[in-house]
Amino acid sequence: xxxxxxxxxxxxxxxxxxxxxxxxxxxxxxxxxxxxxxxxxxxxxxxxxxxxxxxxxxxxxxxxxxxxxxxxxxxxxxxxxxxxxxxxxxxxxxxxxxxxxxxxxxxxxxxxxxxxxxxxxxxxxxxxxxxxxxxxxxxxxxxxxxxxxxxxxxxxxxxxxxxxxxxxxxxxxxxxxxxxxxxxxxxxxxxxxxxxxxxxxxxxxxxxxxxxxxxxxxxxxxxxxxxxxxxxxxxxxxxxxxxxxxxxxxxxxxxxxxxxxxxxxxxxxxxxxxxxxxxxxxxxxxxxxxxxxxxxxxxxxxxxxxxxxxxxxxxxxxxxxxxxxxxxxxxxxxxxxxxxxxxxxxxxxxxxxxxxxxx
Numbered sequence: 253x254x255x256x257x258x259x260x261x262x263x264x265x266x267x268x269x270x271x272x273x274x275x276x277x278x279x280x281x282x283x284x285x286x287x288x289x290x291x292x293x294x295x296x297x298x299x300x301x302x303x304x305x306x307x308x309x310x311x312x313x314x315x316x317x318x319x320x321x322x323x324x325x326x327x328x329x330x331x332x333x334x335x336x337x338x339x340x341x342x343x344x345x346x347x348x349x350x351x352x353x354x355x356x357x358x359x360x361x362x363x364x365x366x367x368x369x370x371x372x373x374x375x376x377x378x379x380x381x382x383x384x385x386x387x388x389x390x391x392x393x394x395x396x397x398x399x400x401x402x403x404x405x406x407x408x409x410x411x412x413x414x415x416x417x418x419x420x421x422x423x424x425x426x427x428x429x430x431x432x433x434x435x436x437x438x439x440x441x442x443x444x445x446x447x448x449x450x451x452x453x454x455x456x457x458x459x460x461x462x463x464x465x466x467x468x469x470x471x472x473x474x475x476x477x478x479x480x481x482x483x484x485x486x487x488x489x490x491x492x493x494x495x496x497x498x499x500x501x502x503x504x505x506x507x508x509x510x511x512x513x514x515x516x517x518x519x520x521x522x523x524x525x526x527x528x529x530x531x532x533x534x535x536x537x538x539x540x541x542x543x544x545x546x547x548x549x550x551x552x553x554x555x556x557x558x559x560x561x562x563x564x565x566x567x568x569x570x571x572x573x574x575x576x577x578x579x580x581x582x583x584x585x586x587x588x589x590x591x592x593x594x595x596x597x598x599x600x601x602x603x604x605x606x607x608x609x610x611x
Contacts, residue, residue, distance in 0.1 A: 258492040258525045258605045261578075262294050264302045265611050266485035270468050271303060273483050277451050278458040284330060284444060286465035287320075288312040293598035294469055294488055297323040298609050303468075310463060314340050314349070321347050330374060333384070334358050341365045352376050352411065354384040359394050363401045370405045373398055374444065377435050379412040379428040388435040395439060407441040414457070418449040418474050425454055449473040452482055471583060471594045478582035488598065489578030490531075490605070494543070494570050496522040497563070506560055507552025512537055520551070521561045523574045528556040530601040531576060534590035535559070542575040543568050 274283055285306040291299035300309055300320055308328040311317050313336075317329045330350040335341055338361045344351060350372040353359050362373070375395060378385030386394055398404045412432045416422040432445065444461035446454065451462050452473070466472075470479045470486040479486060500506060500514045521543065527533045536553040541561055552560045561574070577583040577597070587594045 258490070258529045258531075260294075260601055260605050260607050261489040261491065262298065262607060262609045263485070263487050263489070263611075264298075264609055266470055266487045267294075267299065267302055267468060268305075269485050270470050270479075270487070271305065271464075274451060274462065274464045274467065275305075276483075277455070278446070278462045281446075281458045281460060281462045282307040282442075284308045284310050284461050284463045285468060286310040286332070286447075286463055288316060288332065288465075289599045292466060292469050292595065293601045295607050295609070296320065297325070298607075299468075300325045300327070302609075307461075308350070310465075314343065317349050318343070318347060328372075335361075338365055341367060341371075344371055345369050350374065353386075353394075353398065354378075355386060356390065356394065359386075359398055362403055363397060365403055367403045370401075370403050372405045372409070374409040374411050375441075377410065377412045377432055379432040379435070380424060381413050381415040381428075383413070385412060388431060391435050409442045409444065409461070410436050410439065411444040411461075414445065414447060414450050414454075417447060417454055417457075420453055425450070425457070429454075429457055447473070466595060469598065471598070476588075478584045480582070486577075486579050486582065488583070490525075490576040490583075490601070491578070492523050492525040492529075492574050492576065494521045494568060494572045494574060495524045495558075497568060497570060498522065507536075508555060509553060511553050512551040512560075519563050519565070519568075521548075521563045521568050521572075521574070523559050523561060524557065525559060525574075525576060526555050526557045528602065529604050530597075531559065532586075532590045532592065532597065532600070534592070535586065539586055539589050540581065542580045543572055545580075547581070 283306045285303050287296050288311050290296045310330045310332050312333050334352045345367050352374045354376040376385040416424040442460035445457045446462045448464050448467035450457045470484045472479045498520045502516045505513045525531045533554045539550045540547045548561050551562045583594045
């Protein structure tokens with residue numbers, strides 16, 4: 253019997269297609285593939301195993317890196333937030349991890365530590381994002397301090413992060429690029445600037461390393477449009493099944509609070525997915541799904557385990573597959589409808605959803 257449980261089907265061929273698209277756009281750059289937040293909800297270990305041609309992997313925190321090492325991943329791993337406490341440095345060395353240094357206290361702690369071997373450091377400059385990164389006026393001092401430390405492999409790699417690279421008309425990206433180049437002038441070391449949006453939109457920022465994240469998963473980093481307009485293929489299909497088909501009459505209310513009232517006699521499909529699985533409650537009366545190739549509206553409130561879909565006279569039966577997002581229904585469209593971003597929808601998938609990986 254077919255499972256009624258919600259499923260996230262991860263297409264590894266699409267993942268590698270998107271990686272190839274990165275290489276097409278930035279052929280001279282090495283690729284630091286970003287796998288933080290469980291590979292944007294796609295399953296970190298499986299994605300790491302599939303990205304055989306990436307030059308390094310990026311995660312946010314040490315627990316993510318250690319999970320990859322425990323899973324047999326030997327590729328270079330970069331801690332994009334660096335270390336949180338000096339006690340982590342011994343584990344960084346033991347697990348052969350690389351560090352982003354983004355504030356003075358980290359640099360001081362690294363230099364003061366007693367380590368068995370030097371670590372690879374990426375020194376991050378705040379060029380205008382104003383979130384993480386050393387200040388430009390302290391760059392020379394801290395770069396020299398780190399370069400002279402026996403705890404640091406040289407040359408140090410240099411990086412920054414763009415705040416508005418998804419906005420083509422915004423001059424902030426060019427100002428950040430100019431400030432970064434001025435800051436690191438005459439400094440030796442490989443450079444990394446470009447996230448997914450910059451890979452797509454700002455080729456002058458590609459430098460030695462690019463850092464694709466969202467685009468690897470086939471999703472557009474831009475404020476509008478979808479990945480397919482940029483030559484990307486959606487990696488995740490979120491689906492579930494119809495568990496009941498019901499008749500409702502004109503004037504009858506459906507779901508919690510009776511927020512949807514049938515305007516005429518119709519039929520509803522009850523689908524086994526809800527906010528307990530990560531499907532957004534904001535989709536109540538405000539989204540579509542695909543059943544048997546047809547787009548049909550979600551009606552009534554999204555509950556913890558179920559949604560209801562107005563199927564009218566469409567041929568729909570118990571057990572039919574329901575697509576919440578995927579190639580037929582881009583996640584970017586749902587994100588726009590519920591006033592969020594695709595990142596949040598992908599990362600919010602819960603452990604109740606069954607993952608399967610296909611090629």
